[in-house]
Amino acid sequence: MAHLLGAEALHLEYPTKVVFDSVTLGVNEGDRIGIVGRNGDGKSSLLGMLSGRIEPDSGRVTRRGGVRLGVLDQADTLNDDETVGHAIVGTRPEHEWAGDPKVRDVIAGLVSDLPWDAPIGTLSGGQRRRVALATLLVGEWDIIALDEPTNHLDVEGIAWLAQHLRSRWPRNAGGLLMVTHDRWFLDEVAGITWEVHDRVVEPFEGGYAAYILQRVERDRQAAAIEQKRQNLARKELAWLRRGAPARTSKPKFRIDAANALIADVPPARNPVELSRMATARLGKEVIDLVDAGVAFGEGAARREVLRDIEWRIAPGERTAVMGANGAGKSTLLALISGVLAPTAGRVKRGKTVKLAILDQQFSELEEIAHERVREVLARTKTSYVTDGKELTPAQLLERLGFAREHLSARVGELSGGQKRRLQLLLVLLSEPNFLVLDEPTNDLDTDMLAAMEDLLDSWPGTLIVVSHDRYFLERVTDQQYAILPGSDGAGRLRHLPGGVDEYLRLRAGETIGGGRALRPAQGTGTAPLPEPVDGGGAVPPPVDGHGASTLSGAERRAAEKELASVERRMEKLQQKIATDRDGLAAFDQSDYALLNAEMATITALEDEVAALEERWLELSALLE
Template identity: 35%
Template sequence: MNYLSAENLSKTYGDRTLFKNLTFGINRGDKVAIVGANGSGKTTLLSILAGAMPPDAGLVSHRKDISIGYLDQQPDFNDALTVMEVVLAGESAQLDAVRAYEHALAHEDNKGLEQAMADMEKLEAWDYEAQIRQILGELGIQDFEQIVGSLSGGQRKRVALARVLIQNPDLIILDEPTNHLDLEAIEYLENYLNTNNGTLLMVSHDRYFLDRVCNQIAEMDNGQLYTYKGNYAYFLEKKDEREAAAASELTKDRNTFRRELEWMRRQPKARGTKAQYRIDAFEDLKEKTSGKKNDGDLDLNLRMARLGSKILEVENLSKRFGEKVLLDHFTYTFKRPDRVGLIGKNGMGKTTLMNMLTGQLRPDSGKISTGGTVKFGYYTQTELDLPENQRVIDVVQDVAEVMKLANGDTITATQLLSRFLFDRSKQYDFVAKLSGGEKRRLQLLLVLVQNPNFLILDEPTNDLDITTLNVLEDFLINFPGCVLIVTHDRYFMDRLVEHVFVMEGEGKVRDYPGNYTDYREWRDSQPKANARPGKPATADVKSQATAPVVSSVPTNQNGAKRKLSFKEIREYETLEKDIESLEQRKTEIVSLLNTGGHHEQLIAWSREIEQIDQTIAEKSDRWLELAEYI
């Protein structure tokens, strides 16, 4: 069943054609990712397919009886609304019921509350409301009454994503959905999309995410769309085959072009003396061979400032904002060549720690001692504030007109921009014309051109295309200085880091030896009660994690499956009875709600249902945990 069709789409910005006569389709059950270089037109194509932007030519048609949810890169909200009001802004009978219920509660409307509760019961919307709160919580949104106008750009993106998921549309269209999510939220989204039976179209550069979610990859390349049936790993294999075949064809075309060019020059110029069909074929061949472009390779072979023996020593670092403790006596000594990943939920203090290490923020207590030769290169999550009317070449020349490479050679700003995949025409474009990914690539250039020897990278993978990410990874692997990375790209982190700082809450930091996947596998093997938020496992970074990565099957020290103690067996049996009793009490309260009552009593019953749902969820988690040992 066809959900979306696009025929002969074309889009041009100024003198630049993004794509021409592009045809594309999505069927029910497809999970398609559009990939390609920065500036190739992925976001523009997605906007056109979602109906948010008109094409210059061509037609997009959607199946009339399906619902579509679209996540834009820059969500547009009414800033006066609360988070809950925004996420309930969709259209469905269940959403109408939840909206009416929330409104009646907020305005103490006794009559309206009775009707709203009856509608909630009729439409089975009680579980739907719980699902809404769960989705918001999983995406890191805890304050449902916060005004949207007070949210950061990343928080707004998460609210927009929650709204799309809550509406549960037939066709989900997502533009960079993993940006601004922490690692746990990404894994939740990954699992949600894998278990959802809907149809998906997205743009993403997260390679693990692409490999595990998608069954079809569409690559934007030189204005064309190449489709591959399979996941990301299959796409990489088939792309190599296509490019090899294209290179062979291009070689043949160029050889033919040289022969035809010789014929064109040798023959008389009079039109009647030459075969017109051959002249037309020559012009087509000329356009075909000249239209092919060589993407080139991003070259990051820049010089690094000398790094001495003393690098960075942190002793008993503490920081809090109000009642929230972000760091509590954090101690660590950086050595060359440290490669550290910094992970933790949003709001745990990752950016705060990096700002203190670079001197942009003062700690409440503790000491930071920086070596005399250390030169930080700090790539921040926030885009550089560059004048929109300034040309790209001028931006780089304001930092340096000539730079030194690692081999001692010098290079001009123009040559350096070429190595960063900004061709001559792009170098003289205004900053305002750059795509989001191109701006991030320019920001990376401006950090590296200062020859740092200690790189601190805060979400460097946001908006960068996969080609750039691969080259950046190779550069960092061979970088002789220190690297501290915050990223939601699990593949990027797994390739680069040797140990991770895990910010566990309440100011506690764990130093785990290994990459992110090693830590995640170890964490998942631990009893779930120890991994819950607010219950950190260690006092500070000096209490390093020494537990090895183990199998997900619970075992004892001898490798045999661990047996439950007598006390745990009794707990397991009690939990079953408790859950059954809670379910029975919930049914009784729902029946009472249907009979009506005083306003205060109705509110008390509805709140009791919420508490029961939460208790059932907690007891079910513990029951499943113990069930693994039965």
């Protein structure tokens, strides 16, 4: 594979911290790289150095001649005076961009609901982010670098973006670098994962699931140093293997090894025990929404947001609520919490319900912004029980990723991720039995998301979650509902036995059935996009990001036969390596020559396994 971008011996240092020390890495044609790590460890700084926006203190970044690199920053750099259309397509003639199916696809996927001639300054933060992403994606790039691209996108938009990035280039062309905390998105798009930690960048093969598997193996070798982190990763791996067995593309013997590793790990949650505890705390009646509806305005201006909502929330229920932006999710949460009264139907609340909300605005932290974290914790209850263990508030905060030195910081000086963790801690210490989480994953890195999930696994109460993080939704909830518009435009609540996949299918059908064309919003003064001229009546479907197979029947059978042979050989070698390692204990430990010879034999076997793994991956890709 041809080289696109490289970095050699990068060193980056700030007055209080060394961020990177002698980092060397490269990006080749066909690489799809996800960058993960704790907040503050340097993910965005790495992306900045590779894209040329940050100059390293030493070392160098090289780029192949003629390579075009496009970057999406977290910072908003759009011009307020520009229109949506001008920001995305510039001064290109309409017949030129409107006749390009790639441009039409980006517009339809990201900004079809925005007025084409609306000034950028009139848009919300989420709408501006979608315009910035669309502006980047309509361009022609050899490498694209994305910093938190899923921020402000709903589940449907994230699914579209994953499909777009998978199919944007042929299989062995183009390069993608992305910093994201969205683990489902990583699994869908990334073929390589870079973990940024402790001033280095450590590469892993595969997306998030494969990264977790390899990280557990690494952590097992350093269990004395990383015991806490290892236990959390093993629990995450247990859910990955049990809840979504198709998420890893490792050989069979690797999957068997993973299953052996987690054989003694209990399920993430004990639903029977949690239900029993929740019923004891809540009683049988929690919150019932009976034919509930909400409308705003009067007369001709009256707009019905929700209609005929029938939902009897049970004790211990763990439910995700999905819907497009503006569908009515926040209105539904307001009904449940009692902030908003229904304009139709009724909401019945159990007498023992003690509800708490984790909102997006950090509203409960504003009044204590001037206080130190230590002073805030001193006023809370003295202990909290989780997983049968009694923890002090400081220990619980440490479990959520706070260092002890942060206890002396003022609340207003904390980062967004630290505020989110403190907010969750204060909510849990208030001992609610009904918890509403509104976009709880904002500002959290993947390790902290796993820590939050681990904590919620043992929380005995009713849980309602609104989030665009698909991985988080599937991880912490047991069922999903969606708010979907009816023929009159009002939102209805619908149960989704098929989960997020069913929601995406329903949304796709709704888009087609509702006549939402692949064009900017109507009434904008812009002519509709022309229909494709290929006679097919629709934009050709995108190709699979891995490329279509062109093997003949005989070639496919030969490749399948070789793949099976390679798997059998790898399994035998793994067994041989394990036996030889166990046999080392029987040797005279003072006979260094004999021990070195045996270790050389084992190393040769391991090298053969590595070579077979490479061949296995080549054959697997060929057969896709």
